Amino acid sequence: MADEILSEGSHTTEDTFSFQEVQLAFRNRGMPAEGLCLPITPTGMHYLLNHWDIPAVDTSTWQLKITGHVENTINLDLSALRKLPVVKMPVTMECAGNGRAYMKPRPINQPWTHDAVSTAEWTGTPLKGVLEKAALTEDALEIIFTGADRGIQSGQDQYYQRSLSIAEAMRDDVILAYEMNGAPLEPQHGYPLRLIVPGWYGMTNVKWLSDIEVVSEAFNGVQMMFYRETSGAGDAGTAIETIKVRSLMAPPGIAVFPSLERQLEAGPVTLTGRAWAGKNQISRVEVSTDNGTSWNDASLHESLGKFAWRGWNYQWQATPGKHTLISRATDSEGNVQPLEQVVTFYGVGNNGIARVEVNVIP
Amino acid sequence: MADEILSEGSHTTEDTFSFQEVQLAFRNRGMPAEGLCLPITPTGMHYLLNHWDIPAVDTSTWQLKITGHVENTINLDLSALRKLPVVKMPVTMECAGNGRAYMKPRPINQPWTHDAVSTAEWTGTPLKGVLEKAALTEDALEIIFTGADRGIQSGQDQYYQRSLSIAEAMRDDVILAYEMNGAPLEPQHGYPLRLIVPGWYGMTNVKWLSDIEVVSEAFNGVQMMFYRETSGAGDAGTAIETIKVRSLMAPPGIAVFPSLERQLEAGPVTLTGRAWAGKNQISRVEVSTDNGTSWNDASLHESLGKFAWRGWNYQWQATPGKHTLISRATDSEGNVQPLEQVVTFYGVGNNGIARVEVNVIP
Numbered sequence: 001m002a003d004e005i006l007s008e009g010s011h012t013t014e015d016t017f018s019f020q021e022v023q024l025a026f027r028n029r030g031m032p033a034e035g036l037c038l039p040i041t042p043t044g045m046h047y048l049l050n051h052w053d054i055p056a057v058d059t060s061t062w063q064l065k066i067t068g069h070v071e072n073t074i075n076l077d078l079s080a081l082r083k084l085p086v087v088k089m090p091v092t093m094e095c096a097g098n099g100r101a102y103m104k105p106r107p108i109n110q111p112w113t114h115d116a117v118s119t120a121e122w123t124g125t126p127l128k129g130v131l132e133k134a135a136l137t138e139d140a141l142e143i144i145f146t147g148a149d150r151g152i153q154s155g156q157d158q159y160y161q162r163s164l165s166i167a168e169a170m171r172d173d174v175i176l177a178y179e180m181n182g183a184p185l186e187p188q189h190g191y192p193l194r195l196i197v198p199g200w201y202g203m204t205n206v207k208w209l210s211d212i213e214v215v216s217e218a219f220n221g222v223q224m225m226f227y228r229e230t231s232g233a234g235d236a237g238t239a240i241e242t243i244k245v246r247s248l249m250a251p252p253g254i255a256v257f258p259s260l261e262r263q264l265e266a267g268p269v270t271l272t273g274r275a276w277a278g279k280n281q282i283s284r285v286e287v288s289t290d291n292g293t294s295w296n297d298a299s300l301h302e303s304l305g306k307f308a309w310r311g312w313n314y315q316w317q318a319t320p321g322k323h324t325l326i327s328r329a330t331d332s333e334g335n336v337q338p339l340e341q342v343v344t345f346y347g348v349g350n351n352g353i354a355r356v357e358v359n360v361i362p
Numbered sequence: 363m364a365d366e367i368l369s370e371g372s373h374t375t376e377d378t379f380s381f382q383e384v385q386l387a388f389r390n391r392g393m394p395a396e397g398l399c400l401p402i403t404p405t406g407m408h409y410l411l412n413h414w415d416i417p418a419v420d421t422s423t424w425q426l427k428i429t430g431h432v433e434n435t436i437n438l439d440l441s442a443l444r445k446l447p448v449v450k451m452p453v454t455m456e457c458a459g460n461g462r463a464y465m466k467p468r469p470i471n472q473p474w475t476h477d478a479v480s481t482a483e484w485t486g487t488p489l490k491g492v493l494e495k496a497a498l499t500e501d502a503l504e505i506i507f508t509g510a511d512r513g514i515q516s517g518q519d520q521y522y523q524r525s526l527s528i529a530e531a532m533r534d535d536v537i538l539a540y541e542m543n544g545a546p547l548e549p550q551h552g553y554p555l556r557l558i559v560p561g562w563y564g565m566t567n568v569k570w571l572s573d574i575e576v577v578s579e580a581f582n583g584v585q586m587m588f589y590r591e592t593s594g595a596g597d598a599g600t601a602i603e604t605i606k607v608r609s610l611m612a613p614p615g616i617a618v619f620p621s622l623e624r625q626l627e628a629g630p631v632t633l634t635g636r637a638w639a640g641k642n643q644i645s646r647v648e649v650s651t652d653n654g655t656s657w658n659d660a661s662l663h664e665s666l667g668k669f670a671w672r673g674w675n676y677q678w679q680a681t682p683g684k685h686t687l688i689s690r691a692t693d694s695e696g697n698v699q700p701l702e703q704v705v706t707f708y709g710v711g712n713n714g715i716a717r718v719e720v721n722v723i724p
Contacts, residue, residue, distance in 0.1 A: 015381060017380075017383070017384050019463070021379070022379050025384055026475055026477040029392075030388030034418075042548040044405045044548045052617045053616065054396050054397075054407075056396075056399060113384065115388040151618065152625060186406045187400070187407065188404065189406065256513065256514040256515070258382065258386055259382055260385050260386070260389075
C-alpha cells in the first residue's frame with residue numbers, strides 16, 4: 001500500500017501515519033483508557049508489544065536452561081518450576097515507547113498513543129532461588145535472558161535477548177512467571193514462562209523465556225542498544241531502564257464514534273485515573289481542568305502493592321464549553337511529570353503529561 | 363495532533379492514516395496473523411471492535427430484560443441464566459469492516475488491515491428457549507438487542523442496538539453467551555452477557571446485552587443503517603449480514619521489526635491458514651505462490667464445527683527471490699473470494715484476497 005519501508009532511527013514531521021505504523025498498531029494492542037478504572041487489567045485488555053511473531057512453544061519438550069558462568073547447569077520443565085516457592089504480585093508494566101505518537105518529530109516505530117500501560121497479577125517463583133541453585137561463579141557480571149521469539153531487527157536475525165546486572169537479577173521480587181491473573185500465560189503474553197522485573201519498562205520482562213545465561217562481560221545486543229536516550233544511532237547514550245513517574249486519566253463522559261471526541265454533561269463529575277513510578281512510590285497527583293493554568297491535588301487511593309499503579313480521583317464541577325483536563329504525578333523521589341513530551345531519538349522514555357479534551361454540554 | 367475530525371461517510375485517497383485512525387487501531391485490537399495457526403483463538407488474542415467505552419456492568423443488580431410484544435415480560439439475572447440449558451460452540455467471528463485499510467478510496471473508520479477475525483468457544487443458553495418462555499405475540503416482527511455501551515454516532519446519543527428477524531432469532535444455534543473459552547466473559551468482550559449469532563458479522567453479536575425488546579415494526583437504528591452496501595449516505599442500499607467466504611494465510615518465515623516484511627529460507631515450507639464462510643461451509647481453498655498467475659488446491663483440515671473456520675495447508679518449495687502468496691476460498695454455495703478488494707461506501711463486506719509478500723533467501 002505504501003512504498004515507504006520503516007527502519008529504526010528514521011523520523012517524520014508529518015501528522016499522518018504510514019501503513020506500516022497502522023499494521024504495528026493492530027498487532028500490538030493498547031489498553032483502552034477506561035481500563036484505568038480497573039485496579040487489575042483483565043488479560044485480554046493488557047497492552048501487548050511483540051517485536052516478531054508469537055512463537056508456539058511445545059511444553060512437552062520445553063525446558064528453561066540456566067547455563068554459562070555457573071557451578072551447576074540447570075534444566076527445569078514447567079512442572080519443576082511449579083514446585084518451587086510461589087509468589088504472586090500485582091505489577092504495573094509500561095512500554096518504554098508509550099506516548100511515541102505525540103512526539104514531534106516522531107520516531108518511526110510502534111506509534112503508541114497513551115495505551116501501553118497495564119497492571120496484572122503475576123504468579124511464579126523468585127529468580128533468585130533458581131540462580132542460587134545454579135551458583136554463579138565469581139566472574140559473573142550479567143545475566144542474559146533469551147526468549148523463543150525470533151526475527152530480524154537492526155539487520156540481525158536474532159532471538160529476543162535482554163540482560164540484567166547480577167544485583168538486579170537477584171532482587172527478591174524478580175520472578176519467573178507462569179501465570180497471569182490466575183491462569184497460565186496466554187501465548188501472546190509469553191507462554192509458558194515470562195521474566196517479570198517489577199519497576200522496569202516492558203522490554204526487560206522477556207516473554208517465552210527459554211534460556212538464562214550467566215556471562216562475565218557486558219551484553220550489548222540489539223535490544224540493549226535500542227532502549228536508550230541517545231542523540232542518534234552513533235551515540236550509545238543512556239539506557240532507559242526503570243519506569244518514570246507518570247499518570248493518566250480515564251476520559252470522563254461518553255465517546256463519539258469514530259472520532260473518539262468526548263462529550264460530558266455539565267455538573268459534578270469524579271475524575272479518576274492511575275499514577276505509577278516504577279520502583280518509586282507515588283506521593284502526589286495534581287489535576288488541572290484548564291489546560292495547566294491552575295492545579296489542585298487529587299485524592300490518592302490505597303496502594304495495591306509496591307510496584308502497582310495507584311488510583312486517584314478528583315471532584316470537578318464541569319461547566320459548559322470545551323475543557324482540557326490534565327493529571328500530573330510526583331513520585332517519592334520528588335520527580336514530577338514534565339508538561340511537555342520528552343522527545344528522544346528512538347521515542348523511548350517519554351513520561352510527559354496527557355491532555356484529555358472534553359466538550360461539556362449544558 | 364491532527365485537526366481533521368473523522369465522520370462517517372468521509373473517504374480518503376491518501377495512503378497515509380490520520381491520528382484518529384491510529385487511536386481506533388489501538389482501542390480495537392486485531393488478531394496477529396500467526397493466530398491463524400491456532401484452531402481456537404485465546405481470549406486475549408481475539409479481535410475486538412468496540413464503538414464506545416467498555417461499560418462496567420454491576421452484576422449484583424444487572425438483569426437481562428425481555429419486554430415488548432410478548433405475553434410474559436421476563437427478567438433474568440446471571441445465576442438464572444446459568445440454570446437454563448447449556449450449549450457450547452466454536453464460532454468464527456469477523457468484523458464487517460475487515461480489510462478496510464486496503465480500499466481505495468478508503469472509508470474513514472476503523473482502519474482494519476486483515477486482523478479482524480477470530481474463533482472462540484462460546485458457552486451460554488439458546489435464545490430460542492428464553493423467547494419461547496416470553497411467548498411472542500402474533501404481531502411480533504423483529505427483536506431489538508440493546509447493549510449497556512453508550513456513545514454518540516451519526517449525531518445520536520444512543521445505546522448500541524441491533525435487530526434480528528424473528529426467524530433468525532429463533533434459530534437453534536443463537537445463544538446468550540456468558541462464557542468465552544471456558545471462562546466468564548472479560549469486560550471488553552461483553553461481560554456479563556453477549557448475543558452470539560453464528561454466521562453473522564461481528565456487529566450483530568451485541569455485547570453487554572441488557573435488553574431484548576420484541577417489536578412489531580422494522581427497526582432502523584443507527585447501527586442498522588451503517589452496515590450496508592450503499593452508494594452513499596442517502597441510499598439505504600443492502601444490509602451486510604452474514605459473513606462472506608474468505609481465507610487468510612499465516613505468513614511463513616520470520617518478521618522484520620518494525621517494517622513487518624517477511625523473510626524465509628529457501629526449501630520446502632508448509633503454508634497454512636484458515637478459511638470461513640459464515641453460514642456456508644468451505645468446499646475449496648486454492649493457493650497461488652506467483653501472485654495469482656497459477657493456482658493449486660490446498661488440503662482442508664477436519665471441520666471444527668458448522669460455524670468455525672476450516673484449517674488448510676499447502677506444501678510449497680520456496681525458491682530464492684520475492685514472492686507474492688495468495689489463498690482463495692470457495693464456499694458450499696459456489697461463492698469464490700474475489701481477487702480484488704470489494705470497495706463499499708462504509709467499507710463493510712469486503713472479502714477480497716490478501717497478498718502475503720515474502721523474501722526468500724538462499
